Amino acid sequence: MDQNELKALVGKEAVKYVEDGMIVGLGTGSTVRFMVDALGERVKNEGLKIVGVTTSRRTTKQATELGITIKDIDEVDHVDLTIDGADEVSNDFQGIKGGGGALLWEKVVNDASTKNIWIVDESKLVDKLGDFGVPVEVIPFGAAHVFRKFEKKGYQPQWRMDGDNRYLTDEKNYIIDLKMGKIDAPKTLAEDLIHTVGVVEHGLFLDRVNEVIVGRQDGPEVLHAR
Numbered sequence: 001m002d003q004n005e006l007k008a009l010v011g012k013e014a015v016k017y018v019e020d021g022m023i024v025g026l027g028t029g030s031t032v033r034f035m036v037d038a039l040g041e042r043v044k045n046e047g048l049k050i051v052g053v054t055t056s057r058r059t060t061k062q063a064t065e066l067g068i069t070i071k072d073i074d075e076v077d078h079v080d081l082t083i084d085g086a087d088e089v090s091n092d093f094q095g096i097k098g099g100g101g102a103l104l105w106e107k108v109v110n111d112a113s114t115k116n117i118w119i120v121d122e123s124k125l126v127d128k129l130g131d132f133g134v135p136v137e138v139i140p141f142g143a144a145h146v147f148r149k150f151e152k153k154g155y156q157p158q159w160r161m162d163g164d165n166r167y168l169t170d171e172k173n174y175i176i177d178l179k180m181g182k183i184d185a186p187k188t189l190a191e192d193l194i195h196t197v198g199v200v201e202h203g204l205f206l207d208r209v210n211e212v213i214v215g216r217q218d219g220p221e222v223l224h225a226r
């Protein structure tokens with residue numbers, strides 16, 4: 001199986017966890033795309049009744065086109081289950097997200113969810129987080145100052161670009177990717193980032209997942225985190 005087939009495999013596996021009546025958080029990214037397609041099929045073919053809460057405008061568009069009912073996060077008082085992708089997952093179930101630029105809404109929906117499942121192909125599993133980089137969402141006002149602060153700290157920041165322009169998130173913020181390599185103390189880094197003025201959120205998702213479904217050549221493997 002190639003990487004896309006592994007992504008499709010975990011996408012299909014994850015929707016087995018969705019039950020009638022659930023409020024379901026729908027993540028963002030190429031793996032989640034397969035999952036949302038599979039969920040749309042269950043809604044259409046089985047008459048599955050769910051409400052989706054999305055983590056990006058992209059996912060809202062896809063889900064709506066598939067006939068999945070979508071509500072805004074503030075129209076629901078909780079989310080039963082969120083299924084999302086990840087860029088890296090370490091042995092101790094810590095993660096990096098935000099490669100697709102949706103980390104802020106993803107973290108808000110993750111936080112509101114009773115259960116969180118990540119779906120990844122096996123290439124996302126790492127011993128130690130960091131090689132992917134850490135996406136950090138910053139408000140445009142004063143963003144260059146935040147960037148320089150990160151440079152001075154040795155975080156090796158890079159602006160996320162969209163062609164010739166800075167990438168803009170759904171909240172119209174910028175993303176700075178920290179390319180510092182493997183991270184010895186993710187919790188310390190997360191504390192530092194969230195307390196940096198101008199930072200809205202970062203892509204370190206620590207202690208935030210219950211189960212990880214990994215796409216392996218011999219089938220999906222479910223890893224229980226907590």
Ligand SMILES: O=C(CO)[C@H](O)[C@H](O)COP(=O)(O)O
Nearest residue numbers: 029030031085098099100102
């Ligand atoms: O965090 C994300 C988007 O902000 C995605 O879940 C993450 O980037 C994984 O994406 P993909 O499934 O395309 O590899």
